[in-house]
Amino acid sequence: xxxxxxxxxxxxxLPFDPIAEARRHWDERWSGGAAMAAATSVMRAQQIVxxxxxxxxxPFGLTFARYEALVxxxxxxxxSLPLGKMGERLMIHxxxxxxxxxxxxxxxxxxxVPHPTDRRTTLCEITDEGRELxxxxxxxxxxxxxxxxxxxxxxxxxLFRLLAKMRRAAGDFAAAAxxx
Amino acid sequence: xxxxxxxxxxxxxLPFDPIAEARRHWDERWSGGAAMAAATSVMRAQQIVxxxxxxxxxPFGLTFARYEALVxxxxxxxxSLPLGKMGERLMIHxxxxxxxxxxxxxxxxxxxVPHPTDRRTTLCEITDEGRELxxxxxxxxxxxxxxxxxxxxxxxxxLFRLLAKMRRAAGDFAAAAxxx
DNA sequence: CCAGATTAGTAGGACGTCCGACCTTCGGTC
DNA sequence: GACCGAAGGTCGGACGTCCTACTAATCTGG
Numbered sequence: 001x002x003x004x005x006x007x008x009x010x011x012x013x014l015p016f017d018p019i020a021e022a023r024r025h026w027d028e029r030w031s032g033g034a035a036m037a038a039a040t041s042v043m044r045a046q047q048i049v050x051x052x053x054x055x056x057x058x059p060f061g062l063t064f065a066r067y068e069a070l071v072x073x074x075x076x077x078x079x080s081l082p083l084g085k086m087g088e089r090l091m092i093h094x095x096x097x098x099x100x101x102x103x104x105x106x107x108x109x110x111x112x113v114p115h116p117t118d119r120r121t122t123l124c125e126i127t128d129e130g131r132e133l134x135x136x137x138x139x140x141x142x143x144x145x146x147x148x149x150x151x152x153x154x155x156x157x158x159l160f161r162l163l164a165k166m167r168r169a170a171g172d173f174a175a176a177a178x179x180x
Numbered sequence: 181x182x183x184x185x186x187x188x189x190x191x192x193x194l195p196f197d198p199i200a201e202a203r204r205h206w207d208e209r210w211s212g213g214a215a216m217a218a219a220t221s222v223m224r225a226q227q228i229v230x231x232x233x234x235x236x237x238x239p240f241g242l243t244f245a246r247y248e249a250l251v252x253x254x255x256x257x258x259x260s261l262p263l264g265k266m267g268e269r270l271m272i273h274x275x276x277x278x279x280x281x282x283x284x285x286x287x288x289x290x291x292x293v294p295h296p297t298d299r300r301t302t303l304c305e306i307t308d309e310g311r312e313l314x315x316x317x318x319x320x321x322x323x324x325x326x327x328x329x330x331x332x333x334x335x336x337x338x339l340f341r342l343l344a345k346m347r348r349a350a351g352d353f354a355a356a357a358x359x360x
Numbered sequence: 361c362c363a364g365a366t367t368a369g370t371a372g373g374a375c376g377t378c379c380g381a382c383c384t385t386c387g388g389t390c
Numbered sequence: 391g392a393c394c395g396a397a398g399g400t401c402g403g404a405c406g407t408c409c410t411a412c413t414a415a416t417c418t419g420g
Binding site: 014015018019022025026030031032035036039040043044046047049050052053068071072075088089091142145146147148149150155156158163165169170171172173174 | 193194195196197198199200201202205206210211212214215216217218219220221222223224225226227228229230232233244248251252255268269270271318322325326327328329330331333335336337338339340342343344345346347348349350351352353354355
């Protein structure tokens with residue numbers, strides 16, 4: 001990886017793991033230090049992923065959230081989806097979808113179009129500029145491994161499975177991931 | 181677990197894992213779908229942890245961020261730390277510390293006191309009310325397993341180790357976690 | 361001993377997330 | 391056919407995070 005290059009914001013490097021340190025303190029007084037350490041690590045890992053991906057997307061004027069929405073649209077048959085559907089797939093709140101689509105629309109990457117039959121529904125349609133940018137941005141984010149570094153392919157998959165199990169327990173989805 | 185109880189906000193449960201679905205689409209057109217799935221899972225896992233812990237902390241008027249700061253202070257010798265030190269340990273930006281301490285101070289849970297020798301530095305000192313609340317709040321967050329559910333003790337530890345490896349690669353800390 | 365670099369903290373703004381409240385439209389029921 | 395609950399989006403506010411820029415104080419070199 002990079003030597004001293006563009007790293008997540010809190011550039012200062014500690015000589016020890018502050019989470020492991022906190023876990024030690026925690027277990028001295030309470031119980032469940034392992035869960036605390038895991039939860040805090042998840043929080044911090046998200047911070048790292050977000051920082052690295054956002055950094056890679058900055059030249060394109062995109063953020064992770066907006067990039068995800070854009071990619072989702074490229075995956076759809078007609079390049080358009082109802083806002084509500086987007087919220088479901090991205091697992092974010094309806095108001096967050098409104099926010100993101102507002103910004104993407106302001107950048108000319110998507111366009112709001114009325115649903116042909118249901119006048120309640122608004123479709124979000126990706127523009128040609130949006131498709132082009134999504135393609136370039138994807139090259140950039142894959143180049144940084146989407147912020148997932150230091151893990152072997154096997155470990156990356158292991159991480160995904162562990163989190164999928166946790167997400168399923170939290171009610172994210174019903175069926176098993178069916179890892180065939 | 182709960183039946184239909186208080187779950188993370190997007191209450192709707194999908195019949196499939198949207199991340200696994202996205203991974204399928206991704207691999208059809210690009211490469212590195214595993215990293216994408218892992219990164220997205222980390223993002224979503226953080227959302228779940230945050231929602232569940234915040235829910236447990238709501239009766240106390242706390243959030244995860246403020247709770248973490250409070251607990252950090254209880255771990256310190258004299259119950260006070262310089263703001264900068266807090267930012268290091270919590271791995272957040274200095275301005276985030278200012279924000280959090282502002283709110284905690286407004287709640288009477290901490291107090292800003294000048295550093296005895298260095299007049300640049302401000303110490304954040306936990307109050308008696310802060311200590312009491314931290315104790316009660318800890319009972320609440322441990323009761324929900326800090327949002328880490330559906331995993332065995334072994335898997336929780338595995339998750340922590342994987343994320344620690346990733347965090348170390350990202351430059352979070354220098355030495356190995358030394359899991360003895 | 362003084363000038364420049366560094367460190368500590370804050371102010372203002374951007375972004376994404378959530379929630380509660382609200383309006384419009386659809387659909388089912390009577 | 392009319393009503394009333396449900397569904398789709400949006401608005402305004404709260405929160406936490408980050409960044410850039412700024413002030414005040416300390417440290418370091420000449």
